[in-house]
Amino acid sequence: MGTGGRYGLRPGKGNAEGVVAGKGNTDGVAATPTPTAASASCQYRCIECNQEAKELYRDYNHGVLKITICKSCQKPVDKYIEYDPVIILINAILCKAQAYRHILFNTKINMHGKLCIFCLLCEAYLRWWQLQDSNQNTDPDDFIRYAKEWDFYRMFAIASLEQAAFFTGIFTFLWVERPTTAKKKPDFILLLKALLLSSYGKLLLIPAVIWEHDYTSLCLRLIKVFVLTSNFQAIRVTLNISRKLSFLAIVSGLLVESTMVYFFQRMEWDVG
Ligand SMILES: [Zn+2]
Numbered sequence: 001m002g003t004g005g006r007y008g009l010r011p012g013k014g015n016a017e018g019v020v021a022g023k024g025n026t027d028g029v030a031a032t033p034t035p036t037a038a039s040a041s042c043q044y045r046c047i048e049c050n051q052e053a054k055e056l057y058r059d060y061n062h063g064v065l066k067i068t069i070c071k072s073c074q075k076p077v078d079k080y081i082e083y084d085p086v087i088i089l090i091n092a093i094l095c096k097a098q099a100y101r102h103i104l105f106n107t108k109i110n111m112h113g114k115l116c117i118f119c120l121l122c123e124a125y126l127r128w129w130q131l132q133d134s135n136q137n138t139d140p141d142d143f144i145r146y147a148k149e150w151d152f153y154r155m156f157a158i159a160s161l162e163q164a165a166f167f168t169g170i171f172t173f174l175w176v177e178r179p180t181t182a183k184k185k186p187d188f189i190l191l192l193k194a195l196l197l198s199s200y201g202k203l204l205l206i207p208a209v210i211w212e213h214d215y216t217s218l219c220l221r222l223i224k225v226f227v228l229t230s231n232f233q234a235i236r237v238t239l240n241i242s243r244k245l246s247f248l249a250i251v252s253g254l255l256v257e258s259t260m261v262y263f264f265q266r267m268e269w270d271v272g
Contacts, residue, residue, distance in 0.1 A: 045105035112196035119202035124156035169256030198234035
């Protein structure tokens with residue numbers, strides 16, 4: 001399954017020939033850890049068993065790199081460091097826990113803020129498009145551009161509030177369940193980052209709307225299911241909790257979000 005010999009997430013490490021050759025043998029060799037791998041604390045995780053690890057690979061002399069083997073499960077700590085990013089993305093789309101652990105724990109991806117804004121813009125555009133569609137023949141102010149623009153900002157604010165409500169429901173549930181979910185304090189900042197990153201499926205809203213056809217509503221529902229599945233997996237991997245708790249956290253988030261949607265509909269702010 002491996003594509004071998006690529007360090008796409010590690011700029012400056014072009015020579016990875018020794019990685020595969022040295023796999024499985026880390027004992028008894030004088031090692032010189034690289035600056036990125038060297039750390040006093042266990043800042044990485046084994047993608048197979050979630051055990052903490054000090055390093056993902058070692059840079060031996062003569063440019064020989066070797067993947068670290070997990071002491072707990074005896075498998076490579078993170079096989080994805082030599083995989084092509086496209087393969088990792090496909091594995092993430094397939095909701096593989098290993099790919100999620102690699103992205104969340106073993107990379108320095110720092111685009112969750114931008115991704116969140118972009119996803120909200122996609123959602124705002126979808127709602128705005130639905131609003132324009134429903135008001136096409138009835139709105140006498142249709143030609144006033146600034147009114148349309150205001151509608152877009154309104155939809156963006158509503159989408160943001162609903163997203164916040166969804167996350168609030170999840171965090172509240174996990175906070176209440178905290179004593180049973182983890183022995184140590186759960187890392188909610190990492191969880192927020194994981195939830196934002198795992199909502200990347202919302203980017204599909206734009207092509208679904210642009211290529212409008214008879215199945216658009218079905219596509220939108222499928223996208224919603226995909227995003228929720230990704231969120232479910234992100235919660236499970238980040239906090240290392242059971243599927244049941246992760247599912248209940250998602251349900252709690254949906255309940256709070258639905259309450260806010262109902263509130264907006266009562267206030268007649270939303271498109272209904
Ligand atoms: Zn392991």
